[in-house]
Amino acid sequence: MADVDRLFDELAAAYVRGERPDLPAYLARAGDDADELARLVDAFLRTVPPPQPSQDDVAVMRARLEGEPGLLALRKRHGRKVDEVVDDLATRLDVDDRPRLKRYYQQLEGGLLDPHKIDERVWNALQDLFATSVRNLIRPLVTRQGGSGMAYYRRTVSRDSPVVLQAAASAEPTIVADADPRPAERDTLDQLFLGAE
Amino acid sequence: MSASPSHHDARDADLLADGRIESLLARYELVILARCIRDTKRVHDGQDVAQDVLFRLYREFRAGKRYEGIPYRVVVHQVTMWTLADFFAGRRTDVPLPDDLELREDDPGDRVVSDLWLRDLISQLPDAERTACTLVYLEGLGPEQAAGRLGTTRNNIDQRLFHARKRLRELMDDDG
Numbered sequence: 001m002a003d004v005d006r007l008f009d010e011l012a013a014a015y016v017r018g019e020r021p022d023l024p025a026y027l028a029r030a031g032d033d034a035d036e037l038a039r040l041v042d043a044f045l046r047t048v049p050p051p052q053p054s055q056d057d058v059a060v061m062r063a064r065l066e067g068e069p070g071l072l073a074l075r076k077r078h079g080r081k082v083d084e085v086v087d088d089l090a091t092r093l094d095v096d097d098r099p100r101l102k103r104y105y106q107q108l109e110g111g112l113l114d115p116h117k118i119d120e121r122v123w124n125a126l127q128d129l130f131a132t133s134v135r136n137l138i139r140p141l142v143t144r145q146g147g148s149g150m151a152y153y154r155r156t157v158s159r160d161s162p163v164v165l166q167a168a169a170s171a172e173p174t175i176v177a178d179a180d181p182r183p184a185e186r187d188t189l190d191q192l193f194l195g196a197e
Numbered sequence: 198m199s200a201s202p203s204h205h206d207a208r209d210a211d212l213l214a215d216g217r218i219e220s221l222l223a224r225y226e227l228v229i230l231a232r233c234i235r236d237t238k239r240v241h242d243g244q245d246v247a248q249d250v251l252f253r254l255y256r257e258f259r260a261g262k263r264y265e266g267i268p269y270r271v272v273v274h275q276v277t278m279w280t281l282a283d284f285f286a287g288r289r290t291d292v293p294l295p296d297d298l299e300l301r302e303d304d305p306g307d308r309v310v311s312d313l314w315l316r317d318l319i320s321q322l323p324d325a326e327r328t329a330c331t332l333v334y335l336e337g338l339g340p341e342q343a344a345g346r347l348g349t350t351r352n353n354i355d356q357r358l359f360h361a362r363k364r365l366r367e368l369m370d371d372d373g
Contacts, residue, residue, distance in 0.1 A: 017337030
């Protein structure tokens with residue numbers, strides 16, 4: 001387990017530099033001391049003026065408020081094609097089954113997967129790839145009808161279903177991919193995107 | 198980072214006046230997330246509630262609601278606390294706020310948000326500690342970089358930062 005003070009110093013410095021530190025990842029690294037780190041970070045963030053967001057941050061937020069998944073907006077803003085991202089991910093995650101990885105990535109980008117079940121390695125790979133934390137960008141904040149994105153997810157998601165089949169369909173219909181049937185036994189790739197259960 | 202709190206408040210007000218709601222929300226997103234995770238004590242719950250806070254703030258401002266004279270950061274804090282209260286009470290958090298909620302700047306719970314700033318805490322520290330804290334917590338140098346800038350060791354920087362963190366921890370205790 002990493003030392004709380006060192007994690008805090010690292011996060012604080014990144015924040016005031018205008019970066020988007022991945023708070024959940026820091027908390028995971030803090031292990032049993034996550035609660036203390038969360039409280040320390042909260043106190044810090046209330047006593048420093050928030051830095052100006054980057055143009056990427058603003059553009060992604062605008063997209064999420066217009067009903068578009070944030071990761072999709074970020075990729076488009078970076079001018080990267082899905083296949084380029086998938087190639088990069090395949091290398092970073094050491095995945096051979098590229099077609100299936102692509103389907104999973106498209107589901108993630110479209111807001112169709114439960115972000116809470118995504119493996120840390122995927123988040124880390126995407127952060128390296130886009131040079132910013134994307135963990136909290138997956139879901140649109142507002143539906144295109146103006147309602148709450150979270151309300152839409154809560155209404156749609158079955159607790160037993162590993163895949164949010166229709167959650168963002170109205171948000172980004174062009175990238176909705178067929179979900180894989182639930183595998184009887186999840187392999188390593190499944191577990192990266194669906195969790196271990 | 199040398200600008201005064203009122204300067205930042207004025208900039209927030211300008212953004213809102215220009216209708217740049219997305220800029221305001223992006224600026225405060227991590228602040229909101231940290232508070233939600235801290236209070237719910239679960240990362241996933243905190244992430245979900247934080248999204249509801251952002252939605253509520255968006256709806257408030259999109260509907261033209263304004264809080265004259267109250268800094269935007271205080272509005273963010275209050276909407277976050279209202280949403281967390283709904284979460285803990287088992288009420289829906291993914292619906293807009295009721296119209297009759299009133300926000301007051303002099304709420305005792307907002308004291309920290311309103312007038313306590315890290316640079317004020319740092320200014321009370323001895324010279325060596327103040328220099329290290331300024332480099333790391335206000336200018337964003339990593340501790341290793343700060344050590345290089347000051348011609349000292351990483352361990353020495355860690356020791357100098359200790360008192361600023363101690364003061365933050367006292368603040369945590371004061372705030373529950």
